[in-house]
Amino acid sequence: MTSADRSAADAPSPAPRKKVGRRPGGADTRAAVLESARAEFAARGYEKASMRAIARGAGVDAALLHHYFGSKDRLFLAALEFPVDPEQVVAHVLGGDRGVVGERVARFVLGLWEQPAVLERLLALIRAAATTEAVAQLMREFAVGQLIGRIAAGLEVEDPELRTELMVSQIIGLAMVRYVIKVEPLASATTEELVPLLAPTFQRYLTGA
Amino acid sequence: MTSADRSAADAPSPAPRKKVGRRPGGADTRAAVLESARAEFAARGYEKASMRAIARGAGVDAALLHHYFGSKDRLFLAALEFPVDPEQVVAHVLGGDRGVVGERVARFVLGLWEQPAVLERLLALIRAAATTEAVAQLMREFAVGQLIGRIAAGLEVEDPELRTELMVSQIIGLAMVRYVIKVEPLASATTEELVPLLAPTFQRYLTGA
16 A cells, blocks of 8 residues: 555545646646556566656656656556555565464455455456456566565575465465455455464465474 | 366367267257356356256257256356366365375365366366456355355364365465466476475365364
């Protein structure tokens, strides 16, 4: 929820924002940048996408791009409306007591999904990745570089990438069965019912214990 | 792989089948039945779908339907080209030493996916369920009735349905990350690398140990 896009959406009193005056061209410029970014990421993938090309496509200066979005990964998150900030996820997983990391991850994930906007966007991304190879490729590159690689680097187990990816696979599968296929009783199970079942899975994947 | 549809597809020397003579109308009748079944299941869901209505839609006798497909669930599997036979899955999970059920499930699932035709069909079903609510609903009804309920009935743990569904969610998520998003190193990991990591997850979900 801290991508540039979400931060803007989360600003106080959002309702009147569409009507009050803004710096001329601000909203249009932002929309043009995001559209150009989506086209560039789709055409060239995350790694090869060029901030210069995105700026050019939106008819803005590259410096403006950096001013608004900070970096390529911020821009990517905003363009794909990525529902969570990988940096925050990494900090949450690796920070705190490693002996209860499984429970922490379970509560974090289930808590995120209780926010309808986050859940809706996550499901849209899963659907898009499931049906569009270009999105799957973006998710793949981005997930590995920005999320999985960084979590794995902080783990003290063998095969940390593989284990992190198994955790991610359990999370994605949970989203599929709970929210997309909506199988009962999993679809209606509470966080308190699910945490004791999920926490040991995450704990073992991430710590081997 | 033992649904009526797959069994037919697996018959020896499939190549010339389209050209050699068959009982007049056989292939056409079968295609008409499957089309009628897909329409009826999509329109009314698994539970409410009527074998009589399917027969009528295909212009055949209801007795012929039973002769060809045996039962509604067989017909459903054939119509959706379901890649595995739930009965076989249930027998595999519940049969044998319960102390190593986790490893058995892990090897069974990973082995199934090494068959390209099974994998392709599974991914098609996941994609369809992710994007089409009618398919998600069919999967939901069918999975609960034919697969999850029957496995859960044989388990000796609290919340057997929930635990079976968590196992299914890990399996579906694994398919997503390994075969759809194709995240490395999980995408290229061997069965022997994955079994030791997955088996304890399945074991704990199914037995509590």
